[in-house]
Amino acid sequence: LGTAGVLVGESLLSGCMNHDMAAMDMVTAPTVVEGAFTTVLPIPETITSGTALNARSQSAAILAGKTEQVLGYKNGILGPTFRVQRGSTVTIPFTNGLSEVTNIHWHGLLVPASMDGHPDQMVMAGQSFNYTFKIDQTASTAWYHPHPHEKTGKQVFMGLAGMFIVESPEEKALNLPSGNYELPLVIQDKRLDTNGAIMYSPTLEEVMIGYMGETITVNGANAPVQNVTTRTYRLRIVNGSNGRIYSLALSNGNSFMVIGSDGGLLAAPETVMSLLLAPGERADLLVDFSKVALNSDVFLQSNSFSGVSSQGSQSFKIMKFTVNKAETDTFKIPTLLNSLTSISAASAIKTRTFDIGVMMDMGSGGHGGSMAMKGMHTINGKVFNSNRIDESVTLNSTEIWEFDNTKGDEPHPMHLHGTFFQVISRTGGRGNILPHEKGLKDTVLAMPGEKVRIIVKFEHTGKFVFHCHNLEHEDDGMMLNFEVK
Ligand code: C2O
Ligand code: CU
Ligand code: CU
Numbered sequence: 107l108g109t110a111g112v113l114v115g116e117s118l119l120s121g122c123m124n125h126d127m128a129a130m131d132m133v134t135a136p137t138v139v140e141g142a143f144t145t146v147l148p149i150p151e152t153i154t155s156g157t158a159l160n161a162r163s164q165s166a167a168i169l170a171g172k173t174e175q176v177l178g179y180k181n182g183i184l185g186p187t188f189r190v191q192r193g194s195t196v197t198i199p200f201t202n203g204l205s206e207v208t209n210i211h212w213h214g215l216l217v218p219a220s221m222d223g224h225p226d227q228m229v230m231a232g233q234s235f236n237y238t239f240k241i242d243q244t245a246s247t248a249w250y251h252p253h254p255h256e257k258t259g260k261q262v263f264m265g266l267a268g269m270f271i272v273e274s275p276e277e278k279a280l281n282l283p284s285g286n287y288e289l290p291l292v293i294q295d296k297r298l299d300t301n302g303a304i305m306y307s308p309t310l311e312e313v314m315i316g317y318m319g320e321t322i323t324v325n326g327a328n329a330p331v332q333n334v335t336t337r338t339y340r341l342r343i344v345n346g347s348n349g350r351i352y353s354l355a356l357s358n359g360n361s362f363m364v365i366g367s368d369g370g371l372l373a374a375p376e377t378v379m380s381l382l383l384a385p386g387e388r389a390d391l392l393v394d395f396s397k398v399a400l401n402s403d404v405f406l407q408s409n410s411f412s413g414v415s416s417q418g419s420q421s422f423k424i425m426k427f428t429v430n431k432a433e434t435d436t437f438k439i440p441t442l443l444n445s446l447t448s449i450s451a452a453s454a455i456k457t458r459t460f461d462i463g464v465m466m467d468m469g470s471g472g473h474g475g476s477m478a479m480k481g482m483h484t485i486n487g488k489v490f491n492s493n494r495i496d497e498s499v500t501l502n503s504t505e506i507w508e509f510d511n512t513k514g515d516e517p518h519p520m521h522l523h524g525t526f527f528q529v530i531s532r533t534g535g536r537g538n539i540l541p542h543e544k545g546l547k548d549t550v551l552a553m554p555g556e557k558v559r560i561i562v563k564f565e566h567t568g569k570f571v572f573h574c575h576n577l578e579h580e581d582d583g584m585m586l587n588f589e590v591k
Contacts, residue, residue, distance in 0.1 A: 133311040135350065135417035136297065136320040141329025143405075143426040145170045148325045150268065150290065151186040155196040159185060159210070161252070161266055162203030168321065169328050172302030176326075177204070177265040183326035185250065185268025187290050190241055192274040198237040202229040207254045208261055210237060211523070213386065214248030214368055214548050215270060219568020222523055225255040225585075226492050226569075244444070244546075245277035246370035247342045247388045249292070255490060255585075259317060259348050259577035263306045265326070267292060267346045277371065280440050283340040283392070289332065291406075293383075293424060294346045295319040296328075308578055314465075314482065315416035315516060316349015316385075316576040322408075324425045331426040334395050337435030340365075341391045341406075345383045348577040351417060351517060351551070352424070354389065355380040357405035358398065363439060366390030369526040369546025371444035376541035380409055384519035386549035386575030389542055392439060398429045413535060413553045414517050446545060449504060449528055449561045457506040458497060460485050462552060462574065462584070463514025482582055483574065489583030495569065496586035504563045506530070511552040518579065520558070521549040524570035524590070527562035549575050564590045 159179040166176045166183040179185030190196055202208050207230055211223030217239040220227070229235045248270040252261040269290045282288070297305045297319035308317040321328050345352060356362060363375045368388050375392070383389050398404055404427045411418040465482050483489075488496065499505065507527075509520045512534055526546035529539050535556035543550065552558045573585030 133315055133416060134419070135315070135318040138322055138420055138422040139320045140423050141169070143329045143331045143423070145327045145330045147289070147330035147332040147425065148327050150184060150325055151180065152189050153186040154188065154190055155194065155198070157186065158199040158201065160201040160203045161208050164265070166265070166326060167302065168296055168298060168304070168323055168326060169302040174301060174303035176304060177261060179266065179268055183265040184292060185266070187268060188270040190272060192241050192243065192245060192272055195238065195240045199234065200229065200237055201234045202231055205231050206257065207231065208252045208257070208266070209235070209254060210250050211253035212239070212248065212250050212270065214246060214388070215239070215241070216243050216524065216566060219524065219566065219570060222568070222570060223253045224523070224569060224571060225253055228254055241272055243272060244370040245274040246272050246368070247344065247366065247390055248272065249344045249346065249388070251346070255492070256581045259308070259581045260306045262346065262577055263296070263317060263348055264304055267294070269342065269344055271342065280443060281437070282365070283338055283437060287337065288340040288342065291324050291341055291343045291425070292346045293343060293352060294323050295350045296321045296323055313578045313582055316578045318348070318350045318417065322422065322424050329423070329425065331428055333430045334427045335431040335433035336396045336398065336400070336429060337433050338392050338394045338396065338437050341393055343383065343389045343391065345385050345387050347385050349385060351382060351384045351411070351414065352408040353380050353382050353411040353418070355407055355409045356393065357407050357423065360394070362394070363392040364389060364542045365392055365443055367542040367545045368548045372545040373444055373446045374442055375439055376544065378541050381542055382411060382540070382551065384517065384549065384551040384575065385577065386519050386521050387551070395427065395429050396435055400429060400432060403428050415515065444545070449563060451506065451530060451561060453504045454506045454561060455503050457508060459508045459510060461487070461510050461513070462518045462520065463511040463554070483579040483584035485584055485586050488586060490585040492587065494587065495589045497588035499564045499588055499590045501567055501590050502563065502565060504561065506559055506561050508557060508559045509550070509552045510557045512555055512557055515554045517551060517553050517576070518584070519549050519551045519575040520572065521575045522562065522570070522572040524566045524568065525562055525564055527560040529558065530561050531559045533557045567591055
């Protein structure tokens, strides 16, 4: 397959002599346009088992005062936030109210393969499907979104995504900030026309880097503001963007605490000044506003970061917190949050290596981006083919998977369905395991130049996908099947 890719590339290149990869590198993320930070942060409705979801066209105002058609699962853009207890069974009557196929993938939930929203499992336009599964995992922040192959990027960008919170008695006993002091934040960038309507039409260059927008949204609204009191808040953050990575930080330069990531709470809190969050990843944070002067503002922002030529050069504000009320806070951050045992590397029976840094060279610059070719993004030289099982895994076995992006020049957040994993090493690039990677993960970022190794025990049978969570890369075919049996 690798050879075939080279041949295709050469035959295309013969008519386009001045093409080279450097031309691709000139394409960069659109410059973020910050809003006014006057819209009150929308908090999606909280739902539990039994609430129907209907993917359909809705109206919503991403920019204040500019109502446009978007996609959503219930009311307005995005979907409601699930809040369910570990051990409970959840049933979600789902209707596809779109004019094309869609489905729901429960990203971060260990559901049976038949409920996972694999690209094989489509709900046709106008049809319904009952998702039902038992919540058999520790408390965590998961999310849900469509997974139709080649349409995921568009459907998510147009508004289909939501948060899914799993609670447990163990987590409740920690008395983490809850109620008004716990904020679900789905962060996404959107590209809007002058009327405030979402535009999704990636050029070939934008497939290369991921489709990004100039308008940053939180829970579907651009530049929102949330009033807070002088105490500690819990922020549950999903990076639901197609391609944009955020280096999350506070505008007052204060540190904050990471208490959880994709698969639930870390063993112990980690203090950080910033946190790089890639598409698909979650961060569970504690932010202490107790030392902030009354009636002053603190922004959640994204700092500029290095390592990716196509994005990261700009710092921008994401949302505003106005500290408007004094309140005594007796909350003490627990020193131990969760009992996590590291999977021993010695228990791994196999290591699989995935080359994610090689692109089929299809040509771009000289063609003005008009010739969108499929399949430039590959894993081990292969593009997605759902009739093929790429990796066969033995149930209950432990393996090391290595994502090798040393030859790549784009970041790839690699995601496995049907399991959590632990990150055991990163070489090249940032060269270490980051604070939020010390817990259970389902998505891990491999920056250009990096090789990331994970260890995973496969405890759920069935056919699942693993893929890059840059949704343009995924739709371009950077996804393979693995089967556990
Ligand atoms: Cu969140 Cu297969 O994706
Ligand atoms: Cu997933
Ligand atoms: Cu990628």
